Amino acid sequence: xxxxxxxxxxxxxxxxxxxxxxxxxxxxxxxxxxxxxxxxxxxxxxxxxxxxxxxxxxxxxxxxxxxxxxxxxxxxxxxxxxxxxxxxxxxxxxxxxxxxxxxxxxxxxxxxxxxxxxx
Numbered sequence: 001x002x003x004x005x006x007x008x009x010x011x012x013x014x015x016x017x018x019x020x021x022x023x024x025x026x027x028x029x030x031x032x033x034x035x036x037x038x039x040x041x042x043x044x045x046x047x048x049x050x051x052x053x054x055x056x057x058x059x060x061x062x063x064x065x066x067x068x069x070x071x072x073x074x075x076x077x078x079x080x081x082x083x084x085x086x087x088x089x090x091x092x093x094x095x096x097x098x099x100x101x102x103x104x105x106x107x108x109x110x111x112x113x114x115x116x117x118x119x
Contacts, residue, residue, distance in 0.1 A: 007104040015102070015109035024048070024108065029064035029073065034112040039099060040064035041108065042073060042084060049084040050101040050110040056080075063096065 018032045024043040031053055032039050040053040040063040053063045055075045063082070066073040072081040072090070082089060087096035100111040 010102065010104055012104065012109060014113075015100070015111045018050075018108050018110050021048075021103055021106050021108055027068045029066060031061070031064040032110070034099075034110055035114050037112045037114055039110060039112060040066075040073070041101065041110065042068065044068055044084060048101040048103055048108050050099040050112075051082060051084070051087050052097040054096075056095060 016034050018034060018041060019030070021043070024030060024041065026043055026045075029040045029042045032041055038053040038061055039050050042049045042051075051063060051073065053061050055063055055077060057075065057078050057080050060075070060077045062076050063073060065076050067076070068084070071084055073084055074081050080089065080095070082095045085098065087098035089095040102109050
């Protein structure tokens with residue numbers, strides 16, 4: 001359990017349960033919708049990461065199906081790379097939104113703050 005050391009002291013306010021840790025497999029992503037936001041959740045070396053599932057290149061919802069390499073998820077559509085921790089591209093350009101994720105009592109929680117348009 002790498003995302004949370006002591007579940008009793010974790011503030012889960014704003015976090016939503018997305019699945020059991022048993023529903024994730026190492027190095028593979030899964031797609032979820034949390035607060036009307038489509039996210040990709042990955043389990044890598046026992047740690048959970050959550051990113052937007054929508055690639056900014058052509059707005060394809062395939063990030064969850066990407067492959068993991070050296071701390072990055074690579075979009076299966078066109079090969080764009082995004083850091084699992086930050087969502088940024090290797091050039092440090094903005095890429096995907098990243099969301100806090102943790103494991104608590106064998107359950108995976110993600111905190112998604114929905115972005116409101118600024119019109």
